[in-house]
Amino acid sequence: MVKRLSQNIVNWQIQKSVLDSKDRVLYQYAYESLLNQVINIFFAVIIAIVMHEPIAVFVFLVSYIPLRSFCGGHHAKTNGRCMIISALLIIAVCIIVKLMKGSPLSSILSPISFVTTGILIIWLAPVSAKNKPLDEKETIRYRKMSRYIWLIEAVIGMIFWFSNSDISLIIAISHIILSIVMVYGELKNRQGKNSNAHKIEVRQ
Secondary structure (H helix, E strand, O other), rough: OOHHHHHHHHHHHHHHHOHHHHHHHHHHHHHHHHHHHHHHHHHHHHHHHHHOHHHHHHHHHHHHHHHHHHOOOOOOOOHHHHHHHHHHHHHHHHHHHHHHHHOOHHHHHHHHHHHHHHHHHHHHOOOEOOOEEOHHHHHHHHHHHHHHHHHHHHHHHHHHHOOOOOOHHHHHHHHHHHHHHHHHHHHHHHHHHOOOOOOOHOOO
């Protein structure tokens, strides 16, 4: 649906001479990404209202999306799956925040998650995917940006942690989810490389 809509928008703009036909694929990808973001934000707003957790959803999105953009990790094969997974993640964050508010675990989760995520980002990021490959220049730029963003968020998270604010917990949860996505993506990449190497050996 999103892909078809983006194609229709680009085709219409090419017909009106607004866009150049030679860059059709690039524009379609850009519109597809934009529409996905708009739909995901729309669902996030609905979930925030229904679950009475607007702050949790807002802080999660603000801390998760920038890191996710530069750290990479596993990507769903279709836009539909991506939207479903994103919605489920936001629901999970709301539930976890509700359950952990005021618990003893919440007081130690933040520093542990910030340190662990930092180590993983330094070690793994950026993690490419089949539907989002990175060239050498992009890899270097993404690696630097992922570390800068993590550092900024970790410092902000610890400031809120010292003030006993739930915002630190939410940022920590977003970092934990990001770590899982990165590790899973890296494992999938290694599995794919091993599978390809095995196929080459069999052919030889």
